[in-house]
Amino acid sequence: MSTDPVLGAGYTLHRIDLGSDDEGPLRASLIHREPVPGDAPRADRTPPVLLMHGWSDYVFDRDLMDHLGTRGHDVWGLDLRKYGRSILPGQTPTEIDHLSRYDEEIGASLRRIGRSTPPVILAHSAGGLVATLYALRHPGVVRGLALNSPWLEMHLGPGTRRLLERPVHLLARRLRSRPILPVGDDAYARATHRDLGGDYDYDLELKPPGGHRFPASTLKAMLDGHRRLAAAGPLAAPALVMHSDRTAITSRRGERPLHADTVLDVRSLAAAARRLGPRVRVVPVTGARHDVFLSDPPVRATAIEILDDWLATDLLAAPTMTGTGRTAGPDASETGAS
Known part of the structure; x- marks a missing residue:
């Protein structure tokens, strides 16, 4: 255990050894926020929160983690193998052949947090898919899921996924960890990173503009995860799903x-x-970006309010209307996407 070199004082880093694969040793990185004077007291109504990143990403949002900590949550973050703090020399960033392999570091993290206090997993994008599949495979070990633009299905839906599955599987068998997709556009980084015109600071080596090159094996694993999720039964745990109210996949500035x-x-x-289960609140956040917490500050504040409200209501009680124009509970999802 040591001070986390990314978040600095007040945060500790715990390495999780995961054996090795054909690229060498594997590790994951568990980060813990130490409590400080002024934090609300911890109680059953304030479960631990474990943050998980998206694809080509890492855990870095100290302001959000501090916010949750001041509200009494025991706050942790997990960089999965071959992501962020966990990348070792010679490894292909983000490479994985099956999403269930992440069960090892998630399980180790939950044991460190404590089995008597099941956490909420707050997960973004591909991490949302990983966390949801984990909760389905291990009912009862997660208190709830708070999902930030989770990658639960391919673009345009199941039909696209079914068309892609066979060719991607064939290419992955041939290419393995070699890239199947080029580096993406840097519009997202231009909108978010402080040095490029945005409001937020993060390491452009660990979260590069346009992302890392996408390994063929990883895309195959994601498609397989989407298929398994679509065939799974309902979640036993309550869930919050936040996402933008619109998609704009374009390289144009504007x-x-x-x-x-x-x-x-x-x-x-x-x-x-909306198919995840009977206790799912789905909230489109007007003006949000892909990571709703990297949106313009007023939109980020709205997203944090939604998260706080869910943690204080839906997570602990029967689904109800919030009284703020947002809906919660079975069949009460908001849909406004265009």
Whole structure:
């Protein structure tokens, strides 16, 4: 255990050894926020929160983690193998052949957090898919899921996924960890990173503009995860799903891409979210980006309010209307995507 070199004082880093694969040793990185004077007291109503990142990403949002900590949550973050703090020399960033392999580091993290206090997993994009599949495979070990633009389905829905599955599987067998997709556009980084005109600071080596090159094996694993999720039964745990109210997958500079999801198809995302189970609140956040917490500050504040409200209501009680124009509970999802 040591001070986390990314978040600095007040955060500790715990390495999780995961054996090795054909690229060498494997590790994951568990980050813990130490409590400080002024934090609300911890109680059963404030479960631990474990943050998980998206594809080509890492855990870095100290302000959000501090916010949750001041409200009494025991706050943790997990960089999966071959992501962020966990990348080792010679490894292909983000490479995985099956999403269930992440069960090892998630399980180790939950044991460190404590089995008597099941956490909420707050997960973004591909991490949302990983966390949801984990909760389905291990009912009862997660208190709830708070999903930030989770990648629950392919663009344009199940039909696209079914068309892609066979060719991607064949290519992955041939290419393995070699890239199947080129580096993406940097519009998202231009909209979010402080040095490029945005409001937020993060490491452009660990979260590069346009993402890392996408390994063929990883795309195969994601498609397989989408298929398994579509065939799964309902979640036992309550879930919150936040996403932008619109998609704008384009490289053009302008206002709309700055206030929309430029990565995922929010219609397909929302449709898959509504099928997760009977205690799911689906909330489109007007003007949000792909990571709703990297939206313009007023939109980020709205997203944090939604998260706080869900943690204080839906997570602990029967689904109800919130009274704020947002809906919660079975069959009460908001859909406004365009």
